[in-house]
Amino acid sequence: MLTYGRAAAVVSYAAIANNIGVIRNMVGCNVRIMAVVKANGYGHGIYEASLAAVEAGADWLGVATVREGAFLRQWGIVTPILVLSPIFEEEYENAIINNLAITIFSLDVAKKLAHVANYLEKTARVHIKIDTGMNRVGYTGDAATIAAEIAKISQLANIAIDGIYSHFAASDGNAEFTQEQFRRFLHIIGMLENNGLHIPIKHISNSGGILNHPECNLDMVRAGVLTYGLAPNSTAKGAESLYQLGFAPALTLKSRVAHVKMVSASESVGYSRNYIAKSDMHVATIPIGYADGLSRMLSNSGRVLINGVFCDIIGNVCMDQFMVDATAANANARDEVIIIGQSENSRIRAEDVALWQKSINYEVATSISERVARFYV
Numbered sequence: 001m002l003t004y005g006r007a008a009a010v011v012s013y014a015a016i017a018n019n020i021g022v023i024r025n026m027v028g029c030n031v032r033i034m035a036v037v038k039a040n041g042y043g044h045g046i047y048e049a050s051l052a053a054v055e056a057g058a059d060w061l062g063v064a065t066v067r068e069g070a071f072l073r074q075w076g077i078v079t080p081i082l083v084l085s086p087i088f089e090e091e092y093e094n095a096i097i098n099n100l101a102i103t104i105f106s107l108d109v110a111k112k113l114a115h116v117a118n119y120l121e122k123t124a125r126v127h128i129k130i131d132t133g134m135n136r137v138g139y140t141g142d143a144a145t146i147a148a149e150i151a152k153i154s155q156l157a158n159i160a161i162d163g164i165y166s167h168f169a170a171s172d173g174n175a176e177f178t179q180e181q182f183r184r185f186l187h188i189i190g191m192l193e194n195n196g197l198h199i200p201i202k203h204i205s206n207s208g209g210i211l212n213h214p215e216c217n218l219d220m221v222r223a224g225v226l227t228y229g230l231a232p233n234s235t236a237k238g239a240e241s242l243y244q245l246g247f248a249p250a251l252t253l254k255s256r257v258a259h260v261k262m263v264s265a266s267e268s269v270g271y272s273r274n275y276i277a278k279s280d281m282h283v284a285t286i287p288i289g290y291a292d293g294l295s296r297m298l299s300n301s302g303r304v305l306i307n308g309v310f311c312d313i314i315g316n317v318c319m320d321q322f323m324v325d326a327t328a329a330n331a332n333a334r335d336e337v338i339i340i341g342q343s344e345n346s347r348i349r350a351e352d353v354a355l356w357q358k359s360i361n362y363e364v365a366t367s368i369s370e371r372v373a374r375f376y377v
Contacts, residue, residue: 002375006287007255009368010341010375011044015250017056019229022246023210023221024057032201032220033057035227037072038064038084042228043293043365044250045374047075053227054079062222066091069100082127082163086137092116092124101125101162105139110153117158127163128153128199130188132181134169143184147191154197163201163220164189171208172233178209182216208232211245225362231351234360239351251350251365252341253372257306257331258321259285269323270315275300283314284326286337291319293367294339297357298322306331308344340364
């Protein structure tokens with residue numbers, strides 16, 4: 001039995017490995033899989049998620065920062081790693097030393113990288129980012145101009161272009177725009193190929209693309225939330241569809257009842273007195289709050305499971321605690337409280353929590369703070 005203090009995030013290695021296996025079955029043996037482990041492995045633990053994914057067959061890892069990539073290198077991860085976000089000049093040396101592939105979309109940046117790589121007597125490995133409609137980062141504008149500049153980058157000493165990629169903006173719901181983005185990406189790739197420049201790894205498909213647009217797999221797919229068994233569209237229906245495909249949620253977030261008291265009808269509960277008991281009730285205090293990543297938007301909105309019974313959150317979520325109506329659960333101190341996960345025949349998904357706090361499952365998972373102990377099973 002798991003022994004923990006006030007709260008625990010329990011992560012299943014087997015679920016992550018299973019999810020990579022499901023993706024492998026979907027994309028086939030000839031398509032590389034990048035497991036995206038940024039943001040502390042979407043809240044699941046960056047090293048542990050990386051290890052589970054790589055052991056299950058992930059070919060690449062995706063991070064958001066040089067610091068994340070360097071951390072994985074320090075812990076012995078030798079799998080190719082791509083830094084998906086732009087980096088700054090003061091980070092170039094650390095990225096090159098740690099053999100991290102760097103996202104670029106500028107000849108000027110490429111020249112600066114080449115200069116640092118030359119000084120270090122190393123090669124800077126890069127992936128070219130193309131903006132096909134996300135309007136966040138990447139080359140945009142005239143395709144011929146972009147292709148000409150990429151060709152110049154390819155001729156720089158100490159620079160190796162390992163990949164070229166783009167990012168879908170709405171692959172979980174807008175097929176028409178997804179296909180338009182794909183068409184724009186292929187157009188630039190075609191121009192490069194016609195000019196004699198072959199870039200080994202071409203990738204555009206994210207989790208939504210993997211599920212909905214297999215024609216876009218190309219040389220590699222990037223599995224973000226799918227790695228963790230979370231639905232790209234962040235809906236309960238989407239989550240259930242994933243389970244039908246064989247995916248499994250990797251995260252359970254749990255706490256325990258710290259205190260139970262009787263509250264009489266017309267008494268208030270919590271800060272600002274914004275919950276008034278309509279009848280006599282048993283109120284249970286749970287020792288986890290917004291400092292642990294539980295959104296304050298769950299005040300008077302969310303639910304938890306105690307003894308397999310749904311219990312409504314009442315009053316404002318506090319920094320370190322929140323309260324629930326535990327009348328129907330016959331709750332006692334030390335009873336387990338499921339915030340995300342399964343209790344008996346009932347389940348609360350990250351997608352459910354996202355709905356209650358008017359957010360998305362990505363935010364729910366990545367918000368779990370370091371104050372919550374992680375356990376890996």
